[in-house]
Amino acid sequence: MRKQLLLAALLLTTVKGFAGSIDYLSQQDAEYFAHPSMTGKIGVSGAYYNPAGTAFMENGTYMQINNQTHLKxxxxxxxxxxxxxxxxxxxxPSFQLVHVNNGRSFFFHGGAIAGGGNVAYEGGLGMFKTMxxxxxxxxxxxxxxxxxxNTVKGSSYYVTLQGGxxxxxxxxxSFAVGVRYVNAERKLRGVGNYSLNIGPLNADPRFDINSERTAQGVTGIxxxxxxxxxxxxFAFRYETETRLNFKTKEKNLHAFQGSFGIFNKIPNPQNPSSTLGQDIAGAVVGDKNVKEWTDGARGKRNLPAMASLGTSYAITEKTTLLASGNYYFIKEAGDTFGAYDDYHNxxxxAVGIDHQLNEKWTLMTGYQYTNTGANKHTYKDTDYALDADMFGLGAKYKYSENLDLMATGATVLYHSATSVTNVKYSKHVYSIGLGATYKFN
Incomplete structure (x- = not known):
């Protein structure tokens, strides 16, 4: 077990989405990339952002399908x-479905509520050096x-389906109630190589791990x-904390090949009650992320509760101003492994503008500032949630009376930061959104 813990520490990595806080992703449809201040709007996107507002929509059944592309x-x-x-x-992909009948609506949304897709770090991780x-x-x-x-690969997907x-x-x-189901999956695979030279002993320890963590949970909306x-x-949305009890399986675990195992029987001169092998493992056992990736590990890493408030105001018949804010209750979230210990909430x-050029075209633009609640004590290869500025632009085209098409784009400028272990982290993301909304007669 201790070898497993040491191994996991050296290879731990995950993904962070470009918006939101902790594991959350705020981008739930294509329109978000044009102006992220979505909470105060009334429309099909309200199936996620403003469910209560869907009751004010015209009678009918609406479906919106979206795709996001991220260049990271x-x-x-x-x-x-x-x-x-x-x-x-x-x-x-993601979708929204809304059915409205005389002031009552039923709404559904499917997408990725957290995570961020895949990463592939060439040559390993910064943690390999600090270790x-x-x-x-x-x-x-x-x-x-x-x-x-080698190229260390990680992925993180929290697939969701919600309705109400x-x-x-x-x-x-108007008011709304709903429930969300979350299926979370986090994977890690990679190899790190070391050289070991003590007197006549020359070895090339090698770490190899293939780990998968899964959990399921439910959220009240x-x-x-x-x-x-x-x-x-004006609109307000509150989401309860999502309890996620992760279970870990390692499919391809090889302890040190080379190896440090020879030290398991050698007493440590500085600690006679222990062996060098035990103390090598003990050097990293205290890392708060190690246990998450060990075979058989179980524990909570919950999605925190969040509250969102937004408004929209039509200053003219063609121009609407938007503003919104999201707040994440990170410090109150359940966390067995201590991943949130040093975070603030x-x-x-976000702010945005909709401007209708004519009967066919509407232009959109917006800005968002994200404060993740992270600091130098939280940054690590596994989870470096950086503050960011997002700038978006997009257009809608009314193809027909029942069909609207949309294309959007955003750039996210992250604030680089350095951890207490002197690793400097930075990110840059370009995103493209495509969407289509159809109203069934």
Whole structure:
């Protein structure tokens, strides 16, 4: 078990989506990339962003299908070495379905509520370098050197399906209740290579892991919409904490090949009650992320509760202003492995504009600032949630009376940051959204 823990520490990695906080992804349809301030809008996207507002839509059945494409560059630098992943996520689909009948609506949404797709870090991870110090602190004479790694691959998908009902109370107020099912899967596979030189002993320890973590959970959704006039709208949405108890399986675990196993029977001169092998493993057992990837490990990494407030205001017949904010209750979230221990609660603020050029075309643009609640004590190869600025632009085209088409794009500029272990993290993402909305007569 201790070898497994050490192995996992050296190869741990995951994915972080470009918006939201912790594991959350705020981008749930194509329109989000044009202006992320979606909560105050009334429309088909409200199946996720403003479920209570769907009760104010015209009678009918609406379906919107979306695809997201993300071109991602993630980097970590330490001691002059750079580990980089530029693996894209070309296809991330989602859909919304809304049926409205005289002030009552039924809404459904499917997509990826958290995660972020795939990463592939060339040559390994920054953690491979920092682990040299941990191992050499146990073994005298600094005999361990990281010599390189393969392309370490990780993926993280939290697939969701949610639905519920909204009811209009009067001409100004409506409410909504719903439920969300989440199926989470996180994978890790990679190899790190080291050299070990102690006297006559020369070895090439090699780490090899193929780990998968899965969990399922349920979220409660509550919403309120207040529409005091035809020009002004306010909306609020609250989502309960999603309890996710992860179970871990390692499909291809090989302990050190080379190997550190020879130290299991050698007493540690500095700690006679223990062996060098035990203390090597003990050097990393305390890492709060190690246990998550060990075969048979179980524990909570819940999605935190969140609240969202938004507004829209039509300043003219053709121009509408949008504003919204999201707040993530990270510090209150259940977390067996200590991943959230040093986080603050995160938030997002966003603004946007819709401008109708004519009967066919509508232009959209917007901006969002994300504060993830992270700091230098939380950054690590496994989970570096960086603050970010997002700029979006898009257009809608009314192809026919029943069909609207949409194309959007966004660039996300992350604020690079350095961890307490002196690893510098940076990201840059370009996103493209395509969507189509059809109203059934």
């Amino acid at each position: 560059t993630y980097k970590m630098k330490i001691d002059g070495e750079t580990f980089k992943s530029d693996k894209p996520s070309p296809i991330i 040299e110090n941990k191992l050499n602190a146990v073994l005298p004479g600094n005999p361990v050197t990281f010599t390189g790694g 009902m909204a009811q209009r109370i009067n001409d100004e107020w 509550f919403g309120v919409d207040y529409k005091p006039s035809s020009k002004l709208n 995160g938030y997002e603020v």
